[in-house]
Amino acid sequence: MATSPRSNRGPGAAAENRAALIAAARAIFATHGLDAPLSAVARQAGVGQGSLYRHFPTRSSLAVAVFQENADELEAIAARPGSTLDDVLRAITDQAIVSTAFFQMIEIERADDAGQELARKIGSVLASKLPDARSSGRVPDWVTGDDVQLGIAMLVGALAKTAVGDRRAVAARAWALLPFGPG
Incomplete structure (x- = not known):
């Protein structure tokens, strides 16, 4: 209100x-x-x-302040002993279902230092979990961190055009199409 x-x-x-x-x-x-x-x-x-x-002198500075919490949550999940790429991707999915703006901001604001820092954080989180996912056979060896980020961008693009109530089902369908979607 x-x-x-x-x-x-x-x-x-x-x-x-x-x-x-x-x-x-x-x-x-x-x-x-x-x-x-x-x-x-x-x-x-x-x-x-x-x-x-x-x-917040710019839209970007406000967006970064808003979404820092999202990045911190993903880092905390990745830092937990035994956490997996699937755990991180599930958290990303949950965040995107609530609001696609965080991930859209990362794509749009890569020219801004603060936006780049958030993108680096997400990239680092994903990169930290990818080797174990590959070695366990869960993710094919040819999948890179950039591939996973592209998959996230595709997911967010689909969710941005989906009614909030339908987003979970659409996310499950989208991840099922990719060889690294959360199981």
């Missing part, structure tokens, strides 16, 4: 405003995609656009 901007409470409210902007952007991007108007984010956070741009 959109709220009207609060009165200016000064610098003491900066952390609270930043958190409200990130939460609002997560919801707006999930519903309307990465191209949603930033004015809607400010409105939902209950702050003015000036506050939005003080914290």
Whole structure:
């Protein structure tokens, strides 16, 4: 629900405003995609656009702040003893079902340093799990990290055009077509 901007409470409210902007952007991007108007984010956070741009001077900087949590979650899964490529791909699928914006942002923002860093994190997570997947015979030897990232991009493209309620079934069908989809 959109709220009207609060009165200016000064610098003491900066952390609270930043958190409200990130939460609002997560919801707006999930519903309307990465191209949603930033004015809607400010409105939902209950702050003015000036506050939005003080914290996040670019759309990319806001998107990176929103989706850092997604990347951190994938890193944590990959760091667990015994975790597999399938575990990471299931988590990616769950994240994409909720919002395709994170993965779209990684593809779009590769020219931006922060976007590149998120893309590197995801690439590193995938690369850390691929050797074990190959050696166990779960993934063919010819599959590269770039192939897995391409598969994720294809999945996200399909999910972006799918009603939220149908995304899990579409994701299962899409992964079934690839030799490295989560089992």
